[in-house]
Each structure stands twice: as C-alpha cells, then as structure tokens.
Amino acid sequence: xQTVTQSQPEMSVQEAETVTLSCTYDTSESDYYLFWYKxxxxxxxxxxxxxxxxxxxxxxxxxxxxxxxKAAKSFSLxxxxxxxxxxxxxxxxxxxxxxxxxxxxxxxx
Amino acid sequence: xxxxxxxxxxxxTKRGQNVTxxxxxxxxxxxxxxxxxxxxxxxxxxxxxxxxxxxxxxRLLSDRFSAERPKGSFSTLEIQRTxxxxxxxxxxxxxLSFSYNSxxxxxxxxxxxxx
Numbered sequence: 001x002q003t004v005t006q007s008q009p010e011m012s013v014q015e016a017e018t019v020t021l022s023c024t025y026d027t028s029e030s031d032y033y034l035f036w037y038k039x040x041x042x043x044x045x046x047x048x049x050x051x052x053x054x055x056x057x058x059x060x061x062x063x064x065x066x067x068x069x070k071a072a073k074s075f076s077l078x079x080x081x082x083x084x085x086x087x088x089x090x091x092x093x094x095x096x097x098x099x100x101x102x103x104x105x106x107x108x109x
Numbered sequence: 110x111x112x113x114x115x116x117x118x119x120x121x122t123k124r125g126q127n128v129t130x131x132x133x134x135x136x137x138x139x140x141x142x143x144x145x146x147x148x149x150x151x152x153x154x155x156x157x158x159x160x161x162x163x164x165x166x167x168r169l170l171s172d173r174f175s176a177e178r179p180k181g182s183f184s185t186l187e188i189q190r191t192x193x194x195x196x197x198x199x200x201x202x203x204x205l206s207f208s209y210n211s212x213x214x215x216x217x218x219x220x221x222x223x224x
Contacts, residue, residue, distance in 0.1 A: 004151075006151075009149075033210050035212060035213075037213075043217075044112075044215050044216065044217055045152075045200070045202075045213075045215040046215070047212040047213070050210075050212055052210065091151045091152070093151075096140070096142060096154075096157065096204070096213060097142075097154040097157070097165075098154065099144075099151035099152045099153070099154075100151050101149075101150055101151045102149070102150070102151045
C-alpha cells in the first residue's frame with residue numbers, strides 16, 4: 001500500500017521569503033501522480049500543484065514549484081515570495097487517495 | 110460550476126444514533142470520493158465511486174459505514190450506531206477522470222460530533 005509522509009508538522013516563514021515543505025512516499029508503482037493541496041483555516045481544500053511521475057521536469061505554478069526526485073520518492077513544495085495568504089495546512093497526496101498528515105505553514109509579517 | 114456541496118455542515122448526534130450525509134458533486138464529474146479528517150490530520154480515504162459503481166472501500170471502514178451513489182450524481186454516506194470515535198470532519202470530493210491525473214474538488218465538509 002502507498003504511504004505518504006510529511007515530516008514537518010509545522011513550518012514558519014517570513015513574508016516575502018522562501019520556504020520548502022517536505023514529502024516522501026512509498027510505492028511500487030511506476031506511473032502515478034502527486035499533488036499538493038492547501039487547506040486554509042475553515043475553508044475548502046484546494047489544489048496547489050500537480051506532478052506526473054513520468055515527467056522529469058518539475059512542475060511550477062507561479063510562486064509554487066516542486067522538487068520531484070522519483071528515485072528517492074521525494075516530492076517537496078517550494079513557495080517563493082511567501083504571502084500572508086499562503087498561511088494554511090498543506091497536504092501532499094499520492095494519486096487520489098493517500099494524503100500525508102499535513103504541514104501547518106505560518107507566515108510572519 | 111457551482112462546486113461540491115455537502116449537507117449538513119454540522120451534525121450533533123448521540124451515541125448509537127444513525128446519521129446520513131449528502132454530497133452533490135460538480136455536475137459533470139464522474140468520480141466521487143469520501144474522506145474522513147480528524148483534527149491535525151490529513152484526509153483519510155474512505156471510499157470512491159466512478160459513476161454509480163463503488164470501486165474501492167477502505168479496509169478501515171467498518172460495517173457501520175455505507176455509501177451510495179444510486180444514479181451517478183449525488184452520494185450519501187450513512188453511519189449506523191454512531192460511536193464517539195466517529196466524531197470527525199467528513200469530506201466529499203469529486204473529479205472528472207478515468208485515472209488519477211485529475212485534481213480533486215473538495216466540498217466544505219460535514220462536521221460530525223457524537224456525544
């Protein structure tokens with residue numbers, strides 16, 4: 001069974017700075033998808049970024065980018081130029097069904 | 110696109126009672142998922158449907174839980190003989206996909222409190 005591990009329960013970043021959230025996973029599959037979702041306090045979970053395992057190029061979405069290391073089964077999220085609105089819980093997910101425990105990101109003004 | 114809708118938003122029930130939650134996915138979405146989320150944890154997969162077929166059910170899901178999606182549109186999740194350990198946020202999500210590449214669209218969730 002696939003497992004997803006987020007080893008950082010909490011992270012903090014200064015506004016305008018860069019922060020990286022870690023995620024590792026375990027699978028025997030060769031083709032799969034990885035996602036980062038954001039859950040602001042008391043609000044809906046929304047997609048941040050998606051990576052297809054067969055693509056070597058790391059995905060980017062504006063200030064958000066990933067460092068996907070397939071051999072190491074690592075999928076980290078980098079947030080550049082952090083904004084106050086980035087404060088939320090961030091979840092790493094494997095395909096549709098497996099989520100990590102989350103990382104709570106605090107952005108300091 | 111009116112988003113994924115869940116009803117009710119909050120439910121308080123006494124232990125031993127049955128509860129039913131409803132989820133209306135985005136209309137053209139063929140996949141519908143149920144998750145359970147407890148405080149400080151990530152969503153825990155419960156089950157998913159592709160159209161009206163229930164394709165996978167978590168082994169963690171006891172026999173007290175049942176889900177249906179009779180016409181491939183809305184879905185219901187029923188919990189029988191509720192226990193205090195069932196207290197959680199129940200999330201519904203939908204996607205338009207025949208594989209895993211489509212992102213999930215989540216509802217606001219139903220918060221269940223069992224007293």
